[in-house]
Every structure is written in C-alpha cells, then in structure tokens.
Amino acid sequence: MTFNRELAEIRFGTGLSPRLRGPSDIDDMMRRLNGADKAAKRYKIEPFDDFAERIARVTEHWRVRRQNRGSEEAAKADKAIKVEKRRARKAKDRWLWQTLRRRAFTSDGLRERLAFFWGDHFTAQGKVSVMKRATSPYIESAIRPHLTGYFADMLKEVIAQPVMLQYLDQKYSIGPDSTVGLKKESRRKGRGLNENLARELLELHTLGVHGSYTQTDVTELAELLTGMTYNGQGQFGFRADYAQPGAELVLGERYGGGAAKLADVHAVLERLAVHPDTARHLATKLAKHFVSDTPDAKLVRHLEERYLASGGHLGVLTQALLEHPASWLPEGGNIKQPIDFIGSALRALSISTEAIALNDWDAIRDNFTVPLRLMGQTWQQPLGPDGWPEDDAEWITPQRLAARVGWAMSAPSLLQPDLPDPREFVGHALGGRASERVLFAAKAAEDRVTGVGLILASPAFQRM
Amino acid sequence: MADSGLSRRRFLTALGCSAAASPFLTPVSFASGGWDNRLVVIILRGGMDGLDVVRPYGDTDFAKLRGRKEQAQMGGQNAPQDLDGFFALHPALAGLMPLWQAGELGFAHAVSTPYRDKRSHFDGQDLLEAGSVDVSGIARDGWMNRLLQSYAGTSGETAYAVGRGDMRLMKGAAPVANWSPESGLYGLSEQGARLAQLTMENDPLFESAFAEAIALSQDSPAMDMSGESSSEMVMNTMSQNASNAAKGGGHRQIAEFAAGKLRADSRIAAFSLNGWDTHARQDRALVRPLNRLGEVVTTLKDELGADVWGKTAVVAMTEFGRTAKLNGNGGSDHGTGGLMVMSGGALRGKRVWADWPGLDEASLYGGRDLMPTRDVRAYSGWLMRSLFGLDKSLIETAVFPGLDMGSDPRLLA
Numbered sequence: 044m045t046f047n048r049e050l051a052e053i054r055f056g057t058g059l060s061p062r063l064r065g066p067s068d069i070d071d072m073m074r075r076l077n078g079a080d081k082a083a084k085r086y087k088i089e090p091f092d093d094f095a096e097r098i099a100r101v102t103e104h105w106r107v108r109r110q111n112r113g114s115e116e117a118a119k120a121d122k123a124i125k126v127e128k129r130r131a132r133k134a135k136d137r138w139l140w141q142t143l144r145r146r147a148f149t150s151d152g153l154r155e156r157l158a159f160f161w162g163d164h165f166t167a168q169g170k171v172s173v174m175k176r177a178t179s180p181y182i183e184s185a186i187r188p189h190l191t192g193y194f195a196d197m198l199k200e201v202i203a204q205p206v207m208l209q210y211l212d213q214k215y216s217i218g219p220d221s222t223v224g225l226k227k228e229s230r231r232k233g234r235g236l237n238e239n240l241a242r243e244l245l246e247l248h249t250l251g252v253h254g255s256y257t258q259t260d261v262t263e264l265a266e267l268l269t270g271m272t273y274n275g276q277g278q279f280g281f282r283a284d285y286a287q288p289g290a291e292l293v294l295g296e297r298y299g300g301g302a303a304k305l306a307d308v309h310a311v312l313e314r315l316a317v318h319p320d321t322a323r324h325l326a327t328k329l330a331k332h333f334v335s336d337t338p339d340a341k342l343v344r345h346l347e348e349r350y351l352a353s354g355g356h357l358g359v360l361t362q363a364l365l366e367h368p369a370s371w372l373p374e375g376g377n378i379k380q381p382i383d384f385i386g387s388a389l390r391a392l393s394i395s396t397e398a399i400a401l402n403d404w405d406a407i408r409d410n411f412t413v414p415l416r417l418m419g420q421t422w423q424q425p426l427g428p429d430g431w432p433e434d435d436a437e438w439i440t441p442q443r444l445a446a447r448v449g450w451a452m453s454a455p456s457l458l459q460p461d462l463p464d465p466r467e468f469v470g471h472a473l474g475g476r477a478s479e480r481v482l483f484a485a486k487a488a489e490d491r492v493t494g495v496g497l498i499l500a501s502p503a504f505q506r507m
Numbered sequence: 508m509a510d511s512g513l514s515r516r517r518f519l520t521a522l523g524c525s526a527a528a529s530p531f532l533t534p535v536s537f538a539s540g541g542w543d544n545r546l547v548v549i550i551l552r553g554g555m556d557g558l559d560v561v562r563p564y565g566d567t568d569f570a571k572l573r574g575r576k577e578q579a580q581m582g583g584q585n586a587p588q589d590l591d592g593f594f595a596l597h598p599a600l601a602g603l604m605p606l607w608q609a610g611e612l613g614f615a616h617a618v619s620t621p622y623r624d625k626r627s628h629f630d631g632q633d634l635l636e637a638g639s640v641d642v643s644g645i646a647r648d649g650w651m652n653r654l655l656q657s658y659a660g661t662s663g664e665t666a667y668a669v670g671r672g673d674m675r676l677m678k679g680a681a682p683v684a685n686w687s688p689e690s691g692l693y694g695l696s697e698q699g700a701r702l703a704q705l706t707m708e709n710d711p712l713f714e715s716a717f718a719e720a721i722a723l724s725q726d727s728p729a730m731d732m733s734g735e736s737s738s739e740m741v742m743n744t745m746s747q748n749a750s751n752a753a754k755g756g757g758h759r760q761i762a763e764f765a766a767g768k769l770r771a772d773s774r775i776a777a778f779s780l781n782g783w784d785t786h787a788r789q790d791r792a793l794v795r796p797l798n799r800l801g802e803v804v805t806t807l808k809d810e811l812g813a814d815v816w817g818k819t820a821v822v823a824m825t826e827f828g829r830t831a832k833l834n835g836n837g838g839s840d841h842g843t844g845g846l847m848v849m850s851g852g853a854l855r856g857k858r859v860w861a862d863w864p865g866l867d868e869a870s871l872y873g874g875r876d877l878m879p880t881r882d883v884r885a886y887s888g889w890l891m892r893s894l895f896g897l898d899k900s901l902i903e904t905a906v907f908p909g910l911d912m913g914s915d916p917r918l919l920a
Contacts (some may be wrong), residue, residue, distance in 0.1 A: 212786040215836050235835020239786045242626070242841070251629050258873065355903050378712075413746045417689070426552065426781055429629050437673045441720040442690035446745075448703060448720075452694035453741040480709070484702040486546075492738060493699045500703055502710035 045371055049474040054159035054507045055333060055360050055365065056152025056374065058387025061471040063150055067494060069365045071437035075151040076152045076361070077191055082145040082155065083183070088138045091204065093182035095277030097173050098205075123174075131176040134478075139422055140399060146386030148396060157190045157361065158182060159382065160332050163247060163430035164325075165250035168206040168423060174209055174277075180424040190332065191358035192195045192352075195324070198248065199309055202240075206271040211240035211428065218269040218287025221303075236287070241265035243428045249315040249427045251324030260293050265293040267298055267311060269273035281305040289468040322347045329364060331433045333507075347416035357370065376506035378435040382420035383507070384447060385411060385454075388499050392459045399458070410454050417446035438507075447505065452496035465494025542665075544771045544853060544894040545815060547776050547807060549674065549823040551800070552632060553783030556829040557846025559793060560600070560875055561614050561859060564821065568866035574833025585790075594859045599797035603804060606850060606907070609647075610920065611808075612857035615847040615886050617864055619827060619879035626841035628784065631826030636675035638884055638907045641897075648679025650884075650906050651777060654891060657905045663719075666775040669765045670757075673788050674777050684723060684773075688757075688764040689748045692724045694741035695873030762803045766810030769819070779781035783825060787836035804850050817852035820890055820919065824848075828877050831866060845878030847886055855920040860886070881913070888912045893919040 051072060054066040066072040073471075075308060101124055108120040136315045146155050162182040169175040185204050189197035201207055208214050216237035217224045224235060241264040270286035272280045286303030296314065299307035316320055326346035330338035342364075349363035350356070364370055379387065389398075399406045415422050419438060425431050432438070456462050465485040469477045481501045488494030498504060555683060562578050563569050564587070570579035581587060587595040588604050594616070596604070604813050606612040619642060622634045630642050638650030646653075655661050656679065663682040668674040670687050677683045692700065699720060707713035740871035758780060765776035771855040780803065800823060808816050844864070849856065857869025864870050864878035872878040 054627045112787055118730045204895065212836060212838070215787070218834055219835070232837075237834050237836050237838070238537075240838050246625070246627050250624060252630055258624060258626070307572070340891060409742050413749045417745065417749055427628055427784070432673065435711060439716045440673070440685045441716045441723055442687040443684060445692050445720040445724060448695060448717075449693035449741065449745055452699070453738040453745070456738040457742060478706075480706050480710075484706050485708050487702055489696065493696065493702075496694070497699065497702050497706060501705070501706040502713045505713070506710075 045368060047371060047373070049476070050153070050371060050373065051385075051472075052152060054370075054478075055156060057146040057149060057155050058152070059149075059472060059474050060390045061393050063148070063390075065152075066472075069362070072153055073358075075363055076113065076153050077358070078151070081188070082149040082504070083153065083187065086141040086144045086148075088141050088183045089180045091133065091177065091180040091206075091277075094173075094180040095179050095205070096176075097127055097131055098277030099275065101173055107320065122159045122350070127173055131173040133402070133404055135179065135414060135423070136402050136404055138409045139411055140187075140401065141406050142179070142382070142499060143386050143389055144396060146382075147389040147394060153361075154187075154190060155386075156333070156383075158187045161186045161190065162330070163425075164328065165197075165201045165207070166425055166428050166430040167201075167210040168208050169209050171209065174206060177395065178415045191361065194360075194476075195313045195322075196354040196356055197357070198312045198316055201248075202244070202268075202271065202312065203279040203281060205277050206280070208240070208271060208273055212237045212241055213240040216240070216265065216269050216271075217285045218266060219358070220288055221269060221286050222284035223282075224285070225285070232387070236262075236265055238262060240271075241268055244268075244315075247429055250318060250320040254318075254320035254324065256294060263291040264293050264311065267292040267308060270303055270305075278500035312402075316352065317388065321345075321402065322350045325360070326350060328433075329360065330370075332377070333364060334370050334372075335375055335484065336433060336435055339372075340438060342367050342369040345367050377433075378438045379505055379507055380431060381415050381420040381447070382422075384418070384489075384499075384505060385415070385450070387504075388451070388455065388472075389458065391468070391499075391504075392455055392463070392495075393471070406457075410457065413469060414446060414450045414454070417443070418450070419443045419446075447501045450494070451499035452492065455495050455499065456492045462491045462495055463482070465491060465498060468495055469498050472498050473501075475501050478503055512839065515579070542774050542895065545774055545776075545811075545819040545851075546651055546890070547765060547769070547819065547821040547851075548819045549634070549800070549803065549821065549848075550636065550674070550777070550779045551783050551796070551823055551825040552628070552779050553761055553785075553796075553825070554628060554631070554827050554829055554841055555796075555825040555845060556785060556789065556793065556842075557616060557825075557844070558828065558831060559839075560593045560797065560848070561590070561616055561846055562587055563593060563599070563616070563863065564595045565862070566866050572832050572866060574837065575831075578908060591631070591859060594781045594864075595795055597793070599794045600801050602801045603850070606804070607857055609855040611850055611852055611854055612804075613849045613854055613918075614859045615849065615879055615881070615883075615916075616861035617844045617880045618847055618883045619844050620883050622827065623843065624873070626827060626843075628826060628841070633675065635824060635826050635883070638887075640909050646908075649674070649676035651676045651775065652679030652681050652683060652889070653906045654895075654897070655679075655683065655775075656787065657897070657901055658895070661680075663722075663769070663774075663839055664772045667765060667768050667777070668775050669759050669768075669776055669778040674779065677777055684768075685719065686723045686764075688760045690720075690724065691745075691748070692720055693745050694738065694841075712737045718848040758803050759806050763810050764804035766807050770811060770815055785829070785838050786834065787838040787839065789833065789838045793840065800848065808850075818852040820849065820853045820894055822847060822849050822887065822890060824887070826882055828879075830875050831871050831877055832875070842876035843872045844879035846881060849886075849890075849918065853919050854901075855917060860916050860918075880912065884910050885912050886916065886918070888890065889916055890918050892915075 104120040104123045111117040169177050184201040212457050217234050219235045242261045246252045268332040270281050283303040290297045290300030298311050309398045325344045350360045353359035469485045484497045518878045564579045570576050620634050622631050637646040639646045666683045668677040668685045785792040825845050829839035831843040862880040884907045
C-alpha cells in the first residue's frame with residue numbers, strides 16, 4: 044500500500060472537501076507542510092506574547108486592589124479583573140472557531156493535525172485567572188513553529204512556557220539550598236522543591252513511562268529545573284537565585300555544578316530528546332495517533348530509526364510516517380477525536396467561512412463548545428497532562444456516540460443553510476469509502492437533515 | 508460468560524427494528540437474594556493525600572513531618588474532627604460526622620495497590636482498575652467486570668458506569684451500562700434511528716454503543732423521537748441539558764442518577780471524581796474535591812432512601828497516596844500508601860481499619876511515602892464477599908488473580 048489521495052486527506056489531513064483538492068503525493072504533502080503557514084495567517088490566533096499583555100494587566104489590577112483594600116479604586120480594579128477574565132474566556136471560544144476554520148478551509152491539513160498532536164503531547168492548561176484561557180496562544184507560539192524542526196527545540200520552547208510552568212507547578216519550585224530557598228521567608232511560606240514538571244517531562248514528554256529512569260532521576264531533574272519560572276508580566280525568566288546549587292546526576296550524567304544557568308537545563312533536554320527511549324515513545328505515540336491503536340511493529344521501528352538517525356528531527360519523523368506502507372492500509376482506521384469529527388464535518392459540508400461570526404459566543408458555545416464536551420473532549424481541558432486518550436473504545440461509548448449523532452443531526456443545517464442532497468453529500472464526505480449501507484441510508488432518509496446526519500454519524504465517516 | 512457482551516449485542520440488534528419505538532429492554536429482576544445489596548465504587552483520580560484526609564494526629568511523628576504540623580493540631584480555625592483519639596478527619600468532610608457517629612462511615616488507612624516506585628497517575632489508575640499485580644501483564648478487563656463475569660444472572664442493567672469519563676474498572680466481556688445524566692439521542696426520529704443502526708451494523712464498536720444508547724435514552728427526559736423538532740430546538744435542548752448537568756461540577760447529578768438506577772434494578776454503580784492531584788497549596792486545593800466527595804455521599808444516602816441505603820456500601824479509592832512531607836509549595840508529590848473511604852448503611856463503620864506503619868523516616872516507604880501495609884484489593888475483595896456472598900477463592904482467582912485476601916476485616920454490620 045502507498046499514497047492514496049483520499050486517505051491522505053482523511054487520515055493525515057482534516058478530511059475530504061468537495062472544493063479543495065488534496066495533495067498529489069507525499070512530496071506534495073511535505074512541500075505544503077514545509078511552506079508558509081497560510082492558515083495561521085488567515086485565521087489568526089493570538090500569539091502568547093500578546094496574551095502575556097492580558098496577564099500583565101491583571102497583575103497590575105491585582106496590585107492596585109491589594110494596595111487599596113476597601114477603597115473605590117480597589118472596587119474598580121476588581122471590576123477590571125472580571126472584564127479581563129470575561130474577555131479571555133470569549134477569546135478562547137473565538138480561537139476554537141478559528142481552529143475549526145483552519146481545519147475546514149486549509150490546503151495543508153497535515154499541519155493542523157500535527158499541531159494538535161504535539162499540542163496534546165505537551166498538554167498544558169493554565170490554572171489561575173486569565174492563564175486558564177492561554178492554551179491556544181501557547182500552542183500557536185511554542186508548538187506550531189516547530190512542527191518540522193528538531194524535537195529538542197520544541198522541548199526547550201515548551202519547558203519555558205508560562206502555561207506549562209504554571210500547569211505543572213514549576214513556577215515556585217525553588218532549590219532548598221538556593222539563595223531564595225535559604226531565606227527565612229521562603230521557609231515560612233513553605234517554598235521549595237516541586238517535582239511535578241520533572242516527572243512528567245520524563246514520563247510523558249520524553250522517555251515514556253516504560254523508559255529507563257528512577258525516582259532519583261526525577262528528583263535530580265527537579266533540582267536541575269529550579270530557576271525555570273515566569274513573572275507577573277507572563278514572561279519566562281531563569282532565576283539563578285531559585286536554582287539548587289551543585290551538579291545534578293540525571294540518567295547517569297552530570298549537569299550543572301557551576302553558576303546556575305539555563306544552558307544546563309538545555310543540555311539535559313538535548314540529551315533526552317535523542318535518547319532511544321524517547322524515540323520509541325514518540326514513534327509509538329505518533330503511529331497510534333495517525334494509523335492505529337495497535338500499530339504495525341515495523342512501522343514503529345521505522346519511525347524510531349529515522350528519528351534517531353536524523354538527530355531527533357520532526358520533519359524526518361513525519362516523512363517517515365508518510366512513506367511507510369503500513370500507514371496506508373485502508374482497513375480499520377482510528378476513530379476521529381471529536382475535534383477531528385467536527386472539523387472534517389464542516390469541511391465536507393463546505394460551510395461558509397462566515398457561517399458563524401467571530402464574536403457570536405452563543406453560536407460557538409451551542410455548536411461547538413458544548414457538543415465537544417458531551418462527546419468527551421471538553422476543549423483544551425483534558426483530565427491530566429497525558430492529554431486525550433488514543434484508545435478508540437474510549438470515544439465510542441453510548442453517551443459519547445449519542446452526542447456525535449445528536450450533533451450530526453442538528454448542527455449541519457444551522458451551519459449550512461443550503462444543505463446538500465444526501466445522495467451527493469455521501470461522495471463529498473466519504474469519497475470511495477461510501478458503503479452500500481450508507482448509500483442506502485442516505486437515499487432512504489426522510490429528509491435532507493437526517494440524510495446528511497446519517498452520513499456524518501456513520502462509522503465510515505467517524506473513522507480515519 | 509465470556510460472550511455475554513456479544514449475546515447482549517445480538518439481543519439488542521435482533522430487536523433493533525423496533526428499538527426506537529418501545530422501551531424494549533425490559534429490566535431483568537435478580538433471582539438471587541444475595542444481589543439485593545448495592546455497591547458504589549468511586550475512583551478518586553489524581554492521587555488523594557490520605558494523610559491529610561484522615562490525619563494520624565496521634566502519631567507523634569506526624570507533626571514532625573515538614574508542613575504537617577498544622578494538620579496535626581486539633582481544634583483551631585480549621586477544626587479537624589477527632590475520630591478515635593488517633594485519627595482526625597479533614598475539616599472539609601466535617602459534614603459526614605453524623606454518618607461516622609451512626610457507623611455509616613469508615614476508612615482503611617495505609618493501603619495501596621501493588622503499584623510501586625514510578626508513581627505515574629496513569630499507570631497507577633490502570634492498575635487500580637484492572638486489579639492486576641503489576642503494570643506489565645495488566646489485565647485487559649476491569650475487576651468489577653470480572654466480578655460480573657463470575658456471577659450468573661446479571662443483566663445489562665446490573666452495573667452502571669456513570670458520567671462522561673471512561674471507567675476501565677467496568678470494562679470487559681460482561682454487559683455494563685454506560686450512561687451520563689445529560690445524554691440523549693437528540694434529534695433522531697424512529698426511522699432515523701433505524702437507518703443509523705443500519706450504517707453501524709458492520710462495525711461492532713459502533714453497533715453495540717449505539718444499541719445501548721437507544722436503549723438507555725428511552726428514559727432520558729429530553730428525548731424526542733418524533734423527529735419533528737427543529738435543529739435549533741434540538742441544539743438548544745442539548746446545550747441546556749449539558750449546562751444543567753455541569754452546574755457545580757455535575758457530581759451531584761451523577762450521584763442522583765446512580766441512586767435512581769440503584770433504587771431500581773441496578774446493583775453496582777461506578778464513577779470518578781477528579782481533582783486530587785494537589786501539588787501546591789493543598790490547604791486550599793483539597794477542599795473542593797473533598798466537598799464534592801462529601802456531597803456525593805450525602806446525595807447517595809438521601810436519594811437511595813433509608814431502606815436501600817441500609818443495603819448499600821460505598822467505597823472510594825485512589826491510585827496512590829502522596830509524599831509524607833509536604834513539598835516546597837505547600838502541596839504534596841506522588842507517593843505510595845493512601846486511604847480508602849467507605850460509607851453506606853450496610854457498613855460496620857465508625858472505625859479506621861489500619862495496621863499503622865508509623866511515620867518515622869525508617870518506616871516510610873523509600874524514606875518518603877506512607878508505607879502501605881495492606882492491599883486495596885483485599886478490602887475490595889472482602890467487601891464483595893460480604894455484600895454479594897462471593898467465594899473467597901473465586902475472588903482470589905478470577906476477580907483479583909493472585910491476591911491473598913488475608914483475614915476478614917468484617918466491613919459490614
């Protein structure tokens with residue numbers, strides 16, 4: 044098996060479109076992926092640096108409120124904080140719609156899928172105030188520019204992101220013997236080492252839970268990571284006065300020991316990025332996400348080898364995925380995650396780019412935010428730092444499938460008033476995949492709404 | 508019993524042509540008297556800090572552990588509730604003290620699964636739900652499902668996994684109902700449902716999930732199978748139901764739903780409560796999940812009514828405990844030994860079951876965590892033995908293969 048135009052769009056892209064022609068071969072896929080990021084330019088999502096200004100404003104309001112307790116000024120600051128929070132909440136909805144528009148109208152679906160995959164690999168969500176809404180900007184700035192670069196560079200970027208540092212409790216992880224750690228005040232405030240980020244960095248981001256590391260490696264790495272923090276302006280900084288002095292021994296190698304510096308952290312990240320356990324972990328995850336819950340061992344090995352040989356290059360890893368015959372077996376196919384399902388449905392329906400206004404919060408909530416939650420994918424809020432499950436059976440439970448069917452039966456006619464004839468739509472949505480059963484259902488449906496809904500709800504459309 | 512899932516599916520499919528029209532899934536009554544009791548299992552995801560929830564203030568080393576000093580103080584503004592002169596209950600669970608007094612609340616302390624050392628939430632939860640001995644060679648099905656497999660006369664309504672989350676504990680060959688209070692097959696007419704079923708017939712995953720969705724959405728209040736409502740109405744209803752269910756975290760609705768099923772023909776219900784991963788400012792972070800746990804227990808009691816509550820045991824368990832010392836941010840990191848919370852009218856409560864290991868440095872597991880002195884599975888096993896009359900040997904071979912249940916803690920009154 045090898046490249047197939049429809050499968051390229053369904054499995055490695057964001058679905059078939061009646062208007063947009065998919066890539067002609069693997070080279071074309073890679074060319075599009077390596078080219079300019081047109082979707083990001085057209086459907087903008089705020090970069091994190093801009094989002095940081097929201098954080099800075101809230102910090103300032105906090106200061107005013109703290110310094111003027113009980114006064115009118117404090118009340119004004121309080122109100123201003125509420126406004127910032129509301130705006131950020133709405134922005135998050137807007138970026139969900141932008142994410143879906145990218146999927147619906149892109150000529151480079153692979154980029155959207157990879158941005159989602161790596162964003163999920165490095166799952167992070169703010170825990171306090173406006174930062175809770177910063178996940179899209181985080182992915183836009185830290186993940187998306189590195190999809191075809193070295194994994195080590197993505198890793199360095201991600202580990203310095205305020206969203207990640209807040210999510211995994213790194214901000215106030217302070218070396219017990221550091222300048223700040225030794226202060227009485229720190230003792231009083233109970234500030235010291237926190238090993239959350241270090242653990243997930245090994246378990247989830249690099250080596251994998253089956254990797255060859257121990258509790259001692261976790262603790263040593265946590266000490267090495269001290270100093271990685273950010274300020275009230277939402278800007279990353281390395282604070283040497285937080286850093287635990289002395290060298291740390293991680294996986295048998297010494298890091299640091301001199302004056303604490305960011306370069307010591309980068310050194311361990313570079314080593315982790317090209318560790319064979321990392322190669323296996325990433326290869327397995329990628330194959331599971333794109334191809335099958337039980338991927339061909341040869342495919343995984345191929346990905347691993349190409350990754351290691353390239354020094355941990357993600358462009359090479361992606362190319363390796365596309366060039367392996369096991370990636371193109373037509374049968375089976377993973378279940379689309381809810382975001383994939385909705386995105387590909389909008390694409391097949393060829394909705395208008397203006398189907399929903401960017402500031403129509405109610406429509407965004409009713410059509411996307413709430414249905415995603417019912418389908419089990421509360422947007423950008425997975426339960427833990429391991430992100431969304433890959434196991435097909437987790438997505439197709441009775442209650443979650445009911446939500447997919449409900450969406451398929453109701454959203455299309457709201458978003459595409461000029462609903463296509465189901466007999467025609469079956470080709471738009473499924474191409475050569477349309478089975479006799481689906482064709483029959485499309486014809487037998489009592490009205491257009493039901494016909495279109497049945498096609499979108501069918502396993503042929505729900506699988507990749 | 509291995510093919511009971513399949514036969515149920517066939518059963519549903521055979522009736523599928525009229526599935527949408529009638530409540531065709533007649534709940535089966537339970538022949539055996541042993542099945543009159545009820546079991547609710549709650550998975551506390553994230554690793555609950557057992558040392559904070561049930562505080563061993565009588566252990567002099569507890570106050571010496573960094574950061575635990577305040578937790579060891581009885582009285583004061585945070586007012587933990589003394590349980591037995593040695594253990595005290597976290598103030599956020601003070602609302603459950605009447606249950607404690609009535610013997611309807613108890614705890615098993617210093618317990619854990621066999622999971623050790625890597626302290627990963629995800630492996631830890633998988634092991635907790637699989638009921639296996641170690642992560643490699645982990646069972647594909649959940650221990651609760653294996654219980655159902657070992658017992659003749661169960662039906663698709665016997666056990667319910669409630670909520671939107673995934674419950675591995677319940678997965679396997681035996682039929683288990685999966686539903687969430689706000690779910691429904693909105694916007695689908697009878698004819699539409701029939702056709703949808705047709706498109707799913709050759710994909711077993713979809714086929715069985717959809718058949719169950721049809722069966723279970725019969726009693727969903729928002730169901731409209733007339734197919735006459737507009738897309739907009741359907742979308743609004745979905746959205747409205749979802750936001751009602753999500754109010755206050757949705758945990759109360761889940762408990763109400765579970766209680767409703769247990770009052771009728773169900774005997775087992777399982778669901779999760781999240782939010783226990785308290786890496787920082789635990790004095791604040793633990794309050795909300797504890798409040799939710801407390802509300803879930805009281806909601807179950809209220810909704811089940813005195814008679815059914817009297818036959819019910821509730822058990823809440825977590826993947827691991829947390830570090831004995833608090834970390835640098837007033838939180839705790841992933842640990843080992845932890846706590847089980849038990850409740851219910853059937854319980855012989857008002858006691859903390861524990862073979863207390865002590866908290867001096869040498870007694871801690873790996874010099875950092877509460878040392879587990881008994882397997883979580885032993886308590887689960889004895890609970891099932893007492894509630895459902897299952898053979899000890901069956902529990903030790905089929906439900907928790909390789910487990911030695913040890914002596915009977917006599918969990919039920």
